Amino acid sequence: MQVLTRVEEVTQRVIDVKRSGNRIAVVPTMGALHEGHLSLVDRAAGLADFVIATIFVNPTQFTPTEDLSKYPRTLEGDLEQLRQRKVDLAFVPGDNEIYPRGFSTFVDPPEIARSLEGTSRPTHFRGVTTVVLKLLNIARADVAVFGQKDFQQAAVIRRMVKDLNVPCQIIVAPIARDPDGLAMSSRNRYLSPDDRNKALAIRRSLLKARVSILNSPGQPSAKISQLLRDELTAAGIQEIDYAVAVDPESLEPQSVVTTPVAILIAVRVGTTRLIDNELIEANE
Ligand code: AMP
Numbered sequence: 001m002q003v004l005t006r007v008e009e010v011t012q013r014v015i016d017v018k019r020s021g022n023r024i025a026v027v028p029t030m031g032a033l034h035e036g037h038l039s040l041v042d043r044a045a046g047l048a049d050f051v052i053a054t055i056f057v058n059p060t061q062f063t064p065t066e067d068l069s070k071y072p073r074t075l076e077g078d079l080e081q082l083r084q085r086k087v088d089l090a091f092v093p094g095d096n097e098i099y100p101r102g103f104s105t106f107v108d109p110p111e112i113a114r115s116l117e118g119t120s121r122p123t124h125f126r127g128v129t130t131v132v133l134k135l136l137n138i139a140r141a142d143v144a145v146f147g148q149k150d151f152q153q154a155a156v157i158r159r160m161v162k163d164l165n166v167p168c169q170i171i172v173a174p175i176a177r178d179p180d181g182l183a184m185s186s187r188n189r190y191l192s193p194d195d196r197n198k199a200l201a202i203r204r205s206l207l208k209a210r211v212s213i214l215n216s217p218g219q220p221s222a223k224i225s226q227l228l229r230d231e232l233t234a235a236g237i238q239e240i241d242y243a244v245a246v247d248p249e250s251l252e253p254q255s256v257v258t259t260p261v262a263i264l265i266a267v268r269v270g271t272t273r274l275i276d277n278e279l280i281e282a283n284e
Pocket of ligand 1 (some may be wrong): 028029030031036037039040059145147148150151173174175176177184185186244
């Protein structure tokens with residue numbers, strides 16, 4: 001596996017790869033890798049001839065209240081994990097490489113970026129769309145793999161790629177979970193054992209909502225939100241940013257729940273913000 005830090009070096013490499021007729025897949029990450037990230041890499045390897053994983057803690061997607069400097073950084077371990085998988089190139093740029101002096105062009109994110117995470121974290125998606133478009137361009141990616149874990153992010157990127165005619169296929173891979181059901185996240189390391197126990201209510205509430213939706217179709221969405229909130233608060237989770245049933249594409253709240261539906265949750269457990277979701281397809 002090659003490790004490159006400069007855009008120019010990556011450009012040279014991908015031009016050669018393309019010239020040989022190979023398809024390129026990219027998996028953008030912020031590092032602190034876990035099996036969730038690695039499952040995306042594995043998926044990418046099945047979709048293309050050449051796999052690029054990027055590790056870049058993107059400053060522009062952190063809101064002013066979030067502590068960028070506290071984001072976990074475990075570069076050596078990350079590269080070691082990527083070497084064990086079918087990754088051809090790890091791109092690990094510094095901030096100045098992505099945002100050199102004079103950088104001032106941003107992607108204005110689509111409408112669906114305004115609600116949910118957009119409410120809790122204004123300017124977040126502007127940073128995400130900008131860096132993702134840059135990474136897709138740098139990698140000359142034919143396909144890019146994202147995780148369903150960040151449901152709204154995947155929807156925003158799909159919309160951006162469609163709206164801006166970006167010639168890259170977007171694949172969304174399932175949520176990888178620990179055996180206890182908690183969605184894997186770089187932030188889970190900040191949970192105390194007690195926090196972690198509380199956090200298990202997130203998955204529990206999603207599964208309860210799933211059963212309820214499938215057993216009693218046509219319920220008011222407010223009832224599902226209440227079910228989620230009851231389960232979360234019973235476990236001691238007080239800070240709930242949202243717990244809602246939305247249309248999976250438009251992300252508009254449903255008044256009456258009909259499939260397909262995405263149930264999205266964001267909460268704070270201790271000092272750690274956690275998100276999770278459950279998608280129920282039509283005709284399940
Ligand atoms: P991050 O490093 O948190 O920016 O995540 C990089 C990519 O990994 C994003 O596409 C995430 O959606 C994805 N990802 C993060 N956690 C998981 C998980 N538990 N399962 C699947 N994909 C994940």
